[in-house]
């Protein structure tokens with residue numbers, strides 16, 4: 001069964017904007033999916049409805065396997081806490097979940113190692129580059145081992161080389177942890193490079209335009 005299944009989902013905001021229309025979408029467990037399309041076509045709205053941050057106007061967002069899975073969310077702006085070190089920023093979701101300190105430090109260190117930032121554990125966000133801050137943000141989103149990782153144009157503000165490195169980091173993390181990923185982007189390159197499936201929204205606003213399976217079976221199922 002899929003992790004999440006959207007059926008006939010329409011979203012009309014209170015100001016009358018029709019953001020998503022009649023969307024059917026099933027996301028396979030453990031798959032890496034991109035949601036591609038130009039600005040304003042409804043990608044973020046889809047992600048927010050999946051995260052439960054925004055209710056659909058009609059249609060359903062269903063979780064066939066026993067309730068909503070644990071979620072991680074990565075935004076374009078890393079929103080790290082400036083007074084906390086990289087390690088403490090990564091450990092924060094564990095602290096909120098009342099995980100004891102030794103265990104949260106161990107897990108946060110392990111996540112920092114996975115994103116290649118062990119050396120920066122004690123650094124503060126202002127001492128890190130944009131790409132490093134994004135790595136901290138991804139580590140923070142994954143430290144609770146969520147089943148579903150939602151990424152909303154995370155690399156859009158970064159230069160191309162940093163962006164390419166982060167794409168590779170993300171693939172390595174996915175191979176290590178096998179979470180289900182939904183990656184929102186307006187970069188065709190990124191969507192094709194990263195995912196086993198590219199869902200294209202475009203043309204008429206808020207509608208599905210294409211649904212493409214790529215030659216990367218592991219990332220598809």
Ligand code: ADP
Nearest residue numbers: 013015017019038039040041042043044045046
């Ligand atoms: P994308 O992520 O593809 O850029 P969005 O989902 O952000 O698209 O937006 C889809 C449409 O809904 C756009 O026309 C946008 O202006 C509108 N929209 C997004 N969020 C809101 C909101 N909170 N209230 C009203 N309109 C919104």
Ligand code: ADP
Nearest residue numbers: 081082083084085088089091092095096101104
């Ligand atoms: P611990 O890791 O022992 O649980 P905390 O994470 O609660 O400690 O606090 C770490 C540091 O961050 C402390 O110096 C605390 O004062 C500071 N701090 C925590 N929350 C805030 C906040 N909202 N604004 C400013 N400083 C904060």
